[in-house]
Amino acid sequence: MSYQVLARKWRPAKFQEMVGQEHVLKALVNALDDDRLHHAYLFTGTRGVGKTSIARLFAKSLNCEKGVSSTPCGVCSACTEIAEGRFVDLIEVDAASRTKVEDTRELMENVQYAPTHGRYKVYLIDEVHMLSTHSFNALLKTLEEPPPHVKFLLATTDPQKLPITILSRCLQFNLKNLIPERIVSHLTHVLGEEQIRFEEPALWLLARSADGSMRDAMSLTDQAIAFGAGEINEADVRAMLGTIDQRLVYQMLNCLAAGDARGLMAAVTDLAQFSPDYNTVLADLISVLHRIAVAQALPDAVDNSMGDQIQISELAAQLSAEDVQLYYQVALMGRKDLPFVPDPREGLEMVLLRMLAFRPAGAKPRQTSLTNPPESVSPAAHTIDAPAPAPAPAPALAGHEAAQPPTAPVEAPQIEAARVEAAPAENLSPPAAVAAAPAPEPAPALMAQPAQVMQNGYEANTPPEAGVNRAKKPEALPVQGEQDAPPWDEADIPPASDDYSGAYTDSGYPSAESHQEPPSESHQESQVVPETAPVSAPRLDRSIQVAKTEVEILPCPRNLAEVQPEHWVHISRSMGLTGMTESLATNLSLEQVSGSGIALHYTKEQHTMLNEVQRERICAALADYFGNPVQVDFIQAPQQQETPAQYMNRKREERHAEAVESIRNDATVQLLQQQFDAQIELSSVLPVD
Template identity: 65%
Template sequence: MSYQVLARKYRPKNFAELVGQEHVARALSNALIQNRLHHAYLFTGTRGVGKTTIARILAKCLNCETGISAQPCGVCQSCQEINQGRYIDLIEIDAASNTGVDDVREVIENAQYMPSRGQYKVYLIDEVHMLSKAAFNALLKTLEEPPAHVKFLLATTDPQKIPVTVLSRCLQFALKPMSPERVVTHLQSVLQQETINFEMGALWELGRAANGSMRDALSLTDQAIAFGQGALLESEVRDMLGSIDRQLVYQVLTAIHTGDASHVLHVIQQLAEQSVDFQGALAALISYLHRIALAQLLPDAIDNSEGDKDHVLALADDISPEDIQLYYQIALHGRRDLPLAITPRQGFEMCLLRMLTFKPVPTKPTGLAKSQHSASAALAQVKASLPKASHAVPSASLAVRAQETQTVVSTVLANPVSVASVASLESDLPAPVTPTTTATILPFQPAPVPEVLWTPQRWYAWVMKSGLTGMVLTLAKHALLQGQQQGVAVLEVSPRYDVLVTQSYDTLKARVLQDFPKLELQLTLVEPVAETPLQIEERLLAELKQRAEQEFLADPTVKALIHTFNAHLVPDSLIVGDKR
């Protein structure tokens, strides 16, 4: 007996065996059960998703010898002849070969005759969009009011080319492309029935290569079985298809994230040894980055349709959203410029090296940040050595106290610390006392007062009157400046805004130094320890809105309206300043 290809051997024989088109099967089954049958049906969708198969199943349901049913018996002569493609009352017409008006006129003339054996004469017109305009016009009247014993089943891959006058006379069903996950599940079932060994990775390669077509998937499976001598191995299937190893895409993104340039070049060498198309490799990288960005925003929206859900979610946790967006943009530009490169591999390499070069590197702790720890330690040591406060101190101790105070102030000036630390230190100093003896004492020389330190309120006030605009203003509002106003100060910015820092920090620094030329400004990417100008602004606005609502609701007229009409204040409806 001759071999029957998988696409024909496992073609669905009824609605229960149909894969991936449950919405169509449900609608047609209900129509058959309730005997609410239309005279014309139009099935649309890409190739290999089941248009002709569904039409044949419907014809079988209409002409089964057991009667009209959503579940044809499959064993009667009519069912078997339809399965074999030789049923006399199922007329299949290829519109791509019979496009003329004369072909349609022949259909119209034969439609008036009763079916030879079945209850209905079914006309299945495949690729109906290929009919000429004149042929469509000739078919219109019969399509709208055919004889009671005639059913028209139309199938097309391009419904946009069908005249709207035809569309309005048909019930239209749009068939969905098959997801790789659904294709893999079906192939797994088929191969188990065929007792053929396979690797799941090989099925995912076939599922992606099918591009939504179950028929293409089964045809490629036949080819892969022959290529692998009766077994499906992932590496062999990938070689047969010339596809990209998704594991290598995962590895290259991980290497870029960790800054491992040598591993990036090693992966490129592996791709070259597989003779892959670097245009396709870049497209796979872009697709991967898109899925990662989607996973960062909506993790639940990521399915396993590509067989890489675990890797995508892992990278979404490891790589910042800003880096993903940067990589995506570089990859898009790299794909555009790839034809201009000397070789595709060179263009692909430069694209990945560009990602490594422009990847934002978190700023390491500055010298000031490191010195704060030593300053705090020094302060603690000084505080421990200070005498405890008392109501009376010997006169000789005043000289010691003056010297200790000088030491404390020198420590603070040498190691900038926060205002809170200074206040804490001052609170531990012994309070000035009146000498209890008449002994000669050293005059107390007050220490020089440290210069003004930056506070969140001072930084907020400067930002609001600085005249900054655009991205520079956005960076300033998300930052916090701490330290001296005429000495060393640190600009704290959350690592989430490292891309914003890369683009706008130089401009912001120049503007700050314009007002404070003696300032030594340093940058550190850490979460600000106090309120940023943006947080202060939002807090002040919220307080203003709350106060405005309270004053509004306290107005006698408003109280009367609320009492009379059972009214209430719509949230955020009051105008506060220029905000609504």
């Protein structure tokens, strides 16, 4: 008798022998035992997951001579003929080779005839998605209302190509890919029954290569048996599959953990002798890094499926969690870029060197520095891992790392006092003394590292004296009123903000740590301004003052007897309300104040949102604001007074109108309109404050 391959020899003979797919088997077994059978079933899933096997078992259960059940006898003539593929009432159709509408019509003409030998006539149509559109249309009516003695079993690997009219007429069962653990367990049982010696790591390699298909796993097992002369061992399976020795992957990771560039390149050289697929090498590296990350998070979750539990545990202890995550991401991106490199080996080497060169932000320095780097690797490339010790930072920046870009200048009172004493300003006017004041030397801890890139729009490696402020500085600041326009370019001055403090960072922008009011004029006369601090133009100062004065147009009385309806604009925004409650309050109008109560009007559209909860919040906020309980009457009536929301909209429109008028009256804009026929885009005009 000729040899029968394992995939066919060990095809399941009953539902209990199926590996996996319990969600499908449960539904079919219950339907057979309870006699609740549908006329059409659709089995979907990738190759080798059991679609055809389940369909044949279902046909055997329907036509077993002992009756319809989920446990066919397997010995009667019907069961035997179905297992051997010669049962006359089981019509297996390969839709890939019979795609024409004439073939489908020929099949449908025989549907009306009763079965010859069995109880049911079963049509098993494999790869049904290959049928043409006309074939599907010819199948629709029969598939919807077939004769009682006909059952349709459809199987496909691509259900997306099936028309919705076909899907709606079938019970659909999606078969899942098999996990490697299930495949290894089944291969262990099969090889034990076949009395073939094997190594368990070899079975894991076969199971992972099968990619969820039991048939592929059986076929690879047949190939491994032939390759190993009747045995299955790990070395032969790796050679057959073209996979690399995992010990080289562990060697590379050990070199990464130790920072050993020479050992890392030596591991790549040893690897290149096997002419591997470098994409597979990166895939194995990613898989090992995943197991290491799992071991660091859940040490008990690491199994010995690959026979590497000890190595994984050791690497998990040597590598930090941040390094593992960074290596994983670098390897993942390197695998994507591998097709674009001129030599795959160079791509692998660059991925490994990238892992060696970079560290996660804030990670601890490596315990072992790079030793004996190869000549092709520049030692300067590794200075990122362990930056040179820097002097202790100033107290104002305590807790920040030395490599962090500077965010604020050091403002120690001792430095200011020393600068005042050192400045020879006896014979100079205050503005001249300001210009002659020496610039403070930056603290060493605030110096930008060479590896830093653009910071606040300037190059990080620019010397501090050249990159502190790009504004053009005059020889001496003119006294206010001596000239109309400043002698420097206003476009180079950083924009002023409402939170003006007079303190600036090295990039020329206001410090985030100083939010004080501008000093008084008397104090400005004796204050020494650093040379690095830009001086605001008079135009920007005036815009700041305008912005501040417009907010405080009306006082906010705290006595209810002094409240007028127009005060509601500021009271509603000073009560500490937030969210929807604040929005509702700003859309109410204060119509009347009498004694200890006020009357608030709201519109019909606000009735639903102004519920009891919102009213209680507004009343409580008013009581806190005035310090006494306030009787608030909410009345749905026309709003005679201006609401805060209307007030803000009106002010916004007035400011916009002023800005538009200012733009239109600007001499430069008028000149541009005359010379170039320019048009003003009014929607882009915004007030300066």
